[in-house]
Amino acid sequence: MIRDLSSDEGGLIFTTDAVLALIVVFILTASIATYFALPSYMGSDHQHLETMAADALDIMREDGTLYSAAAMYSRNNTAGAENLIKQDLNSILPPGVGYEFQIGTYPAIRNDSGILVARDTASRAIVISGPEEGWLGRAWYKQEEVTLEDQEINSTTTVWNFHNWLTNFWNRLYSRPYWGYQTSPRNISFSVPSTNIHWGKFLMGSCNRVNRPSYGANVVINNVPHIVGNDSFTFLNLRPGTTRERMYNYQGNITSLTGGANNFYVRFTNMTTTGYSDYDLPWFSIIANYTTTIKVPKGIITRTYQFNDAAGLAVPSQTRLDLNRTMGYGRIYDLNTGTVTNLNTRRVIAWSSMVRQNHIYSDGLPFVIDNVNGRGADGCAVSVTQDIPIPAGSRILDAYTIVNPYGGVDNALVEVWNGTAWNVAFCSFNYGRVTYSTVSDGYGNVPGIIYVRDYLRAGQTNKVRVTIWDNVPGQDYDLVGLVDSYTTVSYTSLPIQWNNYPFNSYQNSTNVSAPVRQFTIGPDAKKVLLFVGAGLDTKSVKVEVKNSTSAWTQLYSGPVPFSLDIGAIDAAGSRIFATGSPGNYSTRPGTYNIRVTVNSGQGWESGDSNAEIYSGTRVAVIYPKFLANMWATQYSNDAYTAQALAKQELIDMLRQSGYTIDERLIKTEALYTGDIPNSLPVRLTLWRS
Secondary structure: OOOOOOOOOOOOEEOOHHHHOOOEEEOOOOOOHHHHHOOHHHOOHHHHHHHHHHHHHHHHHHOOHHHHHHHHHHOOOHHHHHHHHHHHHHHHOOOOEEEEEEEOOOOOEEEOOOOOOOOEEEEEEEEEEOOOOOEEEEEEEOOOEOOEEEEEEEEEEEEEEEOOOOOOOOOOOOOOOEOOOOOOOOOEEEEEOOOOEEEEEEEEEEEEOOOOOOOEEEEEEOOEEEEEOHHHOEEEEEOOOOOOOEEEEEEEEEOOOOOEEEEEEEEEEOOOOOOOOOEEOOOEEEEEEEEEEEEEEOOOEEEEEEOOOEEEEEEEEEEEOOOOOOEEEEEEEOOOOOOEEEEOOOOEEEHHHHOOOOOOOOEOOOEEEEOHHHOOOEEEEEEEEEEEEOOOOOEEEEEEEEOOEEEOOOEEEEEEEOOOOEEEEEEOOOEOOEOOEOOOOOOOOOOOEEEOHHHOOOOOEEEEEEEEEEEEOOOOOOOEEEOOOEEEEEEEOOOOEEEEEEOOOEEOOOOEEOOEEEEEEOOOOOEEEEEOOEOOOEEEEEEEEEOOOOOOEEEEEEOOOOEEOHHHHHHHOOOOOEEEEOOEEEEOOEEEEEEEEEEEOOHHHHOOOOOEEOOOOEEEEEEOEOOOOEEEEEEEOOHHHHHHHHHHHHHHHHHHOOOOOOHHHOEEEEEEOOOOOOEEEEEEEEEEO
C-alpha cells in the first residue's frame, strides 16, 4: 500500500504406576525466573503469577521433588521434606515473589520474600498419585560454578529497509534520478553490527506504469558501484486492475559492507520516458550475514530453525497478472531461482479464522486475508511455520525470531504454538488489548527481532508462525516476501539462571523513541547483556542506566549493535551496577532502569519516519553459579538399584553438558515410596508486591 508521508485453578491427576520401570527424571532445578520479567504484552500480573505457579509445580513434579518430599513426609521426616521444597522453590522462583506451598494436610511452607503488601495473588493446584511400592533413588552433586566460554552467533538481519513507493515523493524520477534528491547523490546511512561479515545482498523493486521494461540502477554502497541493467530485473506481475503497470525485482550481492557505519545512494538509469510517474521504486532492502561473539556459561545448547523462503501475490478473484493474458489468482515468486509461476487456486481466509487458529495457509504460498482486524481492508499475504523442538527436561534460556521481509510489506504477525494454543508474540497494530503502535493500522511496523522465549515450552511441539502482508484498502495488491528468516533457541539441562527483561514492541509516531525497562540483578550474577532489536530503518541507538538515586548515565551511543556487554561497559566507567574490570566484573544486586533511545531514518529514506523498538531488545542477567545441587532420580524395586541408576543418570547428564566430575563426590540415597497415599493435593500460591 502507498502511504502519503504528509484466580482460576486447575486440577490434574498424574499417575505414576508405570514408573517402576526405568523412568528417568532429570532434576530441573532450572528456574523459571524469566517469568518475573514478562512484559505487559503477555497479559496481567495475575496471569504471569498463575503461569509461574503452574510451571513451578510441573518442574517439581517432573524432577521428583514432589514425590521425594511426599516420601519424606510419610516417614515423618518433616524437616527433610521442607528443606527439599524450599531449596527447589528458591531456585525456581525469581526475586520479589512470595509463596505458600502445601502438600496434603502437612504444614504449609511460606516465604514472604520481604513483601509487606501483595499487589496480586495467584494459586495453582494439582493432585499427584503415589507410585506402587518401591524405592526412589536420588543422586546429587554440588558443582559450584560453570565456566564461561565464547559463543559465536551467526545472524542474518535486515540492516536497512524501504517500503513505501519512492517516486522521489511525487516528483518524476526521470528528472530527479537520485533517490530522494535531484541532480547529485545523497547518502543514506545504515549500520552492520559486526566486523565479521560473511555476505550481504540488496533487494530492489521496480514499477513501470507505461508497459515498458524496468529502469536500470547504479547502487553505490560505501563508494563501490553495483551496476544493474534494466534487463537484469525479473518481471513479477502486472499490478491487479491494470494492463500497463509492470512490477519487477532484482537481487544483488554486496562485498563492500563494513562493521559499524555504512552508507549508500542510488542513481536510476535507462529511463526512456519522461512521464510524471512512469517509473517508481516500491521497495528496497539490504540484508547482511555476520557473526558476533558473547560470553555464556558452558553447557548451553543453541539451535537455529530456518523458515522456508516465501514470496508472492494473491488476489480474491481471477485477474490477468502475467504478460500472456492468463487469468489467475496470484503469482508465486522464487527469489533463489528467479522463477515466477501463476497461482491457479483461490486462497482467501478471514482475519478471525487466521489469528491464533490452526489453518492451512502457512505453507509459504500467497493468499488473501479478508477483513484485516475487522476494518474492511484486505491483506496480500504469505505465511510460514517452523517446528521448534525442545527436549523435555530442558530449561529454555533465550529464544527469538528474526524476520527479514521484502516487497510491499506493511504489516506482520508473529505467533507461537506451545503445544496447546497459539499466542500472539507480535502484531503490527494494536491487538488483544496490547498497544503495539501509535499508528492506527501499524503501517510499516515490521520487525526485526521478536523475543519468543516466554511462549515456548520444553517437551512440547512448539511452532513459530510468521505472517506478513501488504495492506490493501483498494485494489493495489503488491508482492510480499520473506527471506532468510529463522528462530534461535538456547537451552540447557543445567540449573543455570538466565533472566530476560524484554522491552515491549512499540512503534512511535515520531522518529525518536526512548522506552524505559526495569531489570533486577540478584546475588552472583556474572553477566549483564543487552540485545538490541530495533526498527529496520534505525540510524542510531543510545543506552542509559540509572539506579533509584542516580541520574541517567550513558553507556553507549552509536550504530545499532546486535548485543552489548553493558556490565563490562558500566564497570569501565560509570559503575552504576558493576565493579571491577571490564573483563572480570562483579555486579551489585538491586533493581535498575535502562533506557534505550532509537533514532529512525527520515521518510524519504525509509518510507516512514516512525521509530520502532521490538521485544528482541532485552536485558539478559546471567548467573553461571549453580543455585542448587545437580541431581537425578530413578525408581526401582530395590533401594540399591534405584541409587545406582540415579547415579549413572546424573553422571551421563553432566558429561553430556561437557563437565568432568569427581564421581566420588556424588551422594545417593533411597526413599521408600510404599507409604505415600494414593493421591495427594498440592497447592502453590504466589504473590508480588
